[in-house]
Amino acid sequence: MKVLSVNAGSSSLKFQLYEMPEEKVLISGLMERIGIGNSFYTIKINGKKIKKEKELDNHATAFKVLVDELKENKVVDSLDDIKAIGNRVAQGGDYFDKSVVIDDDVLDKINELSCFAPLHNPAAVVAIKAAKQVFPNALQTAVFDTAFHKTMPKENYLYALPYSWYTDYKVRRYGAHGTSHKYVAQRANELLGRNDTKLITCHIGNGASISAVLNGKCINTSMGLTPNAGLIMGTRCGDIDASIIPYMMEKTGMSAKDIDKAINKESGLLAISRKSSDSRDIEDGIAQGDENCILAQKMYVRRITDYIAKYYVEMQGCDAIVFTAGIGEKSIDTRRDVLNELKVLGVKLDNEANNVKGEERLISAPDSTIKCYVIPTDEEVMIARDTYELAK
Numbered sequence: 001m002k003v004l005s006v007n008a009g010s011s012s013l014k015f016q017l018y019e020m021p022e023e024k025v026l027i028s029g030l031m032e033r034i035g036i037g038n039s040f041y042t043i044k045i046n047g048k049k050i051k052k053e054k055e056l057d058n059h060a061t062a063f064k065v066l067v068d069e070l071k072e073n074k075v076v077d078s079l080d081d082i083k084a085i086g087n088r089v090a091q092g093g094d095y096f097d098k099s100v101v102i103d104d105d106v107l108d109k110i111n112e113l114s115c116f117a118p119l120h121n122p123a124a125v126v127a128i129k130a131a132k133q134v135f136p137n138a139l140q141t142a143v144f145d146t147a148f149h150k151t152m153p154k155e156n157y158l159y160a161l162p163y164s165w166y167t168d169y170k171v172r173r174y175g176a177h178g179t180s181h182k183y184v185a186q187r188a189n190e191l192l193g194r195n196d197t198k199l200i201t202c203h204i205g206n207g208a209s210i211s212a213v214l215n216g217k218c219i220n221t222s223m224g225l226t227p228n229a230g231l232i233m234g235t236r237c238g239d240i241d242a243s244i245i246p247y248m249m250e251k252t253g254m255s256a257k258d259i260d261k262a263i264n265k266e267s268g269l270l271a272i273s274r275k276s277s278d279s280r281d282i283e284d285g286i287a288q289g290d291e292n293c294i295l296a297q298k299m300y301v302r303r304i305t306d307y308i309a310k311y312y313v314e315m316q317g318c319d320a321i322v323f324t325a326g327i328g329e330k331s332i333d334t335r336r337d338v339l340n341e342l343k344v345l346g347v348k349l350d351n352e353a354n355n356v357k358g359e360e361r362l363i364s365a366p367d368s369t370i371k372c373y374v375i376p377t378d379e380e381v382m383i384a385r386d387t388y389e390l391a392k
């Protein structure tokens with residue numbers, strides 16, 4: 001069965017077409033600048049990468065162009081060869097604890113939840129409607145980034161705020177990157193050869209979160225109501241004293257929108273380093289002795305180890321720590337700095353093994369009390385798996 005895995009942004013469309021259940025990727029690609037002019041796309045097929053410039057005025061046009069490419073490259077004979085389309089949806093709120101087939105009611109709920117994911121959910125709605133137009137006979141599913149975190153106990157998802165904020169406004173911790181945490185947790189359990197495990201999964205990219213996964217289920221995660229909680233990120237502050245916000249609003253006259261921009265786009269590594277939000281630039285800065293970059297990295301690493309320590313205590317131990325996403329997979333220095341801080345827990349890094357980028361590998365020494373892995377994430381295959389299960 002051919003299953004299309006889709007991750008839509010407001011002006012982008014990332015896709016992979018799978019032959020399921022073999023999980024063979026037939027074609028993959030990214031369409032960019034949809035609806036904003038100068039659009040182009042890149043596709044990968046049979047090890048070849050092709051880039052084309054083409055006007056994509058909306059997501060429906062993008063899907064039509066995609067179909068033409070599939071036919072031209074003889075991946076499909078007709079539209080109907082694509083039996084199911086899986087859509088990544090950022091926020092599933094309190095409604096969804098697993099992937100579902102999309103009907104009108106589901107689409108309304110995804111739309112309603114846009115208030116918690118204003119950049120992501122509306123883009124998914126647009127893409128789902130566009131796909132329906134172009135592939136009227138395909139089954140469509142929604143795979144939620146929050147679903148894996150729905151197993152958190154109430155003491156971990158509730159904030160100590162007026163209770164009516166939770167009951168009336170649904171203010172609670174939802175988490176993010178759930179599909180990625182689930183993928184690497186499953187893979188770590190395969191590597192450990194058992195499922196009764198205590199795992200700490202670190203998805204550290206431009207956005208970053210850490211989860212505590214006990215016996216395959218998420219019991220706690222660092223992101224909150226929105227993806228600006230927990231860790232320090234490229235441009236997001238993560239955890240702060242909540243009262244800073246009214247203080248700054250009163251002192252400066254900043255509006256809620258101004259504050260939102262400051263804490264999401266102008267904070268994090270960018271703010272401390274005063275140089276860049278990208279960890280590669282921070283590493284270059286450290287090599288040149290830049291004090292701001294050195295401080296930014298110290299704060300960044302401290303926040304990660306704070307969460308690892310917290311989840312270690314919560315689970316009363318840990319079998320494995322997993323690193324994934326851009327920085328987790330590729331920043332040798334960040335992994336080294338984090339794991340060296342955990343020596344007190346008996347963690348021992350194998351420096352030679354840690355010399356790896358984007359490859360699955362055990363990076364702890366044989367006598368480390370906790371196994372440490374790099375496991376490249378694969379959210380697309382998780383979307384395809386759930387979609388195949390719902391379609392078959």
Ligand code: ADP
Pocket residue numbers: 204205206207208234277278279280325326327330331332357
């Ligand atoms: P997103 O959250 O946008 O999906 P990614 O998971 O792709 O982000 O991670 C992107 C980040 O990964 C970049 O901002 C950069 O900081 C980091 N990164 C990528 N490659 C490297 C590398 N070779 N060394 C260190 N950091 C890297």
